[in-house]
Amino acid sequence: MSDAAIAEMSFEQAMAELEQVVGQLERGDVALEASITLYDRGAKLRAHCEAKLKEAEEKVAAITLDGDGNPAGTKPLDAG
Known part of the structure; x- marks a missing residue:
């Protein structure tokens, strides 16, 4: 496989x-x-x-929770 193919792999495939x-x-x-x-x-x-892991962590970190702990949406990644 070529290096280009690596960029197309899912996390599971690459692992x-x-x-x-x-x-x-x-x-x-x-x-x-x-x-x-x-x-x-x-x-x-x-x-x-x-x-891929960093990307997933950023997506998880962007999920905001409401008062009951339920996902209420997402916030921009740079919103700090």
Whole structure:
């Protein structure tokens, strides 16, 4: 898969592939050049997962609750 494909992945897809990459690297049965390529892809997958999590956290933080604790809508992310 290309780097462009990583940008299109859902969090779950990227996490599943990252787990596969880590498993391959931990087994140590990959040639050095392939290990470097896998490590690079793993770093990109990790960054993508972190970005997806941050995006989700920002969306959750933007949800306002009414007096009963029920979602009352959202507020702009920059409303502080």
